[in-house]
Amino acid sequence: MKGLVPLLVLLLLIPLAHAQNLNEALQECPGTLTGSTAPVQIHLQMTDDHSEMNVIWATNARANAEVEWSSSNGDGASTGESYCYNHDMAFHLAKMENLPIGEEVTYRVGQSNQWSESYTFTTIDPTANHFSWISIADHGDSSEAIDVSDAILADQNTQMVTISGDISYADGEQTAWDNWFQIQEDSMTSIPWVTAVGNHENEPGYEFSPYEHRFDSDNIIESETFWYSRDLPGIHMIFMSTEHDFEFGSEQYAWLENDLITANKNREERPFIIIYGHKPMYSSNSYHGSEVELRTALETLYVEQEVDLVIAGHDHFYERTWPVIGEVTQSEGVDDGTRFSQGEGPIHLVIGIAGRSAYEDLDEPQPEWSAWRENSTYGWTRLVYHGDSRELSFTHHRIDGTIGDSFTLQEASLNLEKDEGILGVPGFGSTIPILALVGAALKRLR
Template identity: 30%
Template structure:
């Protein structure tokens, strides 16, 4: 890895740790330190080979991370950052400090030990592997949406698999905690503690869902720190041979928070897709993958937006994604798993009858919103449209590997069936971009 290659991403991480100290919130000393959200934020800056560590305290303290190469002298390096005050909008107006520290000069694919905090209190010791920024890297993802504080059924299996080193990145496609603002944001605190055994070890990348909308998405915007300058609402980043775009479908539904967000995101998306489709960029990272909470299509029996032909999301995004050759679209919101045939304009465009996902003629949609929450799983319409290829109401999550420039592998894990893989596909594309549809 050449860390001076200006195409390298800045890699940020929100690592999760928790110190359980019997001190009240009103006490001036630290009650808890937990690294929020392990959205190890991957984002490009002028300093590649870096990470951002994020955590929260209830008192104002120094922001410090001590770290070292795994196996070396412990904590031989120190980085300092700063904290911003977040005041929850609930009745109690609870105050918390969000800490962010940037680690620089990391060696790609090297393992590190770290802890965060200050002399007022330290987290447990955790480890992470800096992402490989080589374009031939084959990253492995776990992806899901709709994971709650109550009934987080898939969480234990995800924790174990993460700590076994099965994943390089986690994609949480909206809806956290159910809901982060509840009980004056204490549910948000507890949820962050719940996911620490995932988020402390791998990048935890996010997008907003409808359950984050309270107080204009303030808990989401403060607790997560994704790339770019949009308060984590939309952003893009590169990994291996993929360009990954995260977006907010909620701009189409919460117009009371400002219609300008809808236009700002659309203009940003168009510009980002234009850049990703420049021949020199698409040659290196041919896969364009999007993640957004509410799907364009679904066959659930709940009358949600995606069950309607005139979905709010579809006219806003479908033509844009099709015209710029988006390969794979990841969604959640529906508490089910559904794999679609390649679809555009409500019609199926398989690569062929025998091999539908080999050189498909339209984007491929995956809905993975059954990780587990208090609202349970959803029911399906017994008569789905032709684009519905596989459906399951089991609790579970999806695995994805961007193997190389021509192959992506996806499989669905059923937590109800003790980790059994119940569905899998290979997506094979010898050509990418708009012209690949013809």
């Protein structure tokens, strides 16, 4: 009975803590916040329901969190919540709901006397048979990073951006986040950018607090879930954290396993599974290299659940593995090593090339599992899901406008003729496939 009283008090307090209204939230922002109530750093944040979209923005002074929108479903308006952290700006999160799928929505944020301009985005139809997006990692605000930002903005086809961690490199300097969001605003107001945390999101003196206040994956203000997934057309995307416990027995491991099992039941609808996380299981850049602990903890799970791609950053270079398990190459595909079939083993990518200084030193010789690598390169990667052919294409773009690596992953098995193309198609002179093999090997040695 004695223990019941504090328990009851606790139970009474929990709903109060969650039912924090706008005014109570604003109380947490210091009275010293002054300046404009004009919305800045406006950015869409995708939820797991494509008929809704969150939007986050900042103001210099305290302000309300209102959003108004219009679509073929009519006009809508809602009031969200405002909050602060240890930085002299107020933040606001509001939700647009009951949006038509696959259609345009026009919106503005702010409050009655101070609205932003109007922006437009198109909601994602998860049953669409075509989906195009850009994946980056290790961004920041260098001139190369701005080239990448400009390229994203110029790409009218991209429907979403993912970042595999190390986003602004604020490292405790909060105005760096303000600048980063302002640079991306033209893109982030029209397509969602979806993030996994990197080590640079764990900031000196702040830990993950800036990340938790400036992004949202869980519909809860001032907190963040560091592992979550989203269903996109043809793809199940997982955003995990290499910066939190991922060992067997951890909360994250259990979540990953459960999420992957569920995703595997829906392969007919979404044939591909991609995992985004910051640190790579496979990297032949000697600056950081392969995160062996991560590989030991999670590779078997990824293999068993037939994860297709694992897209990481952290090492500032570009590398793609062959389908690999335990450092052993499972396949070198067909078409000069540019076409693979699902289920041969995960392909791991390091794409830490979006703007931070390149890490120059590569492990030599190039490991056998490494299919393509290049350093002193900056750029981004583009992925496209083709529903008609049930394939996923991947292209590595450099900021100088050239294309580096590219490959395609298909759901169907590689047909026998193509398989034999590597080993010797009957009727062809045996020297042709041998020359092709030598050519492919030389290409890999570059």
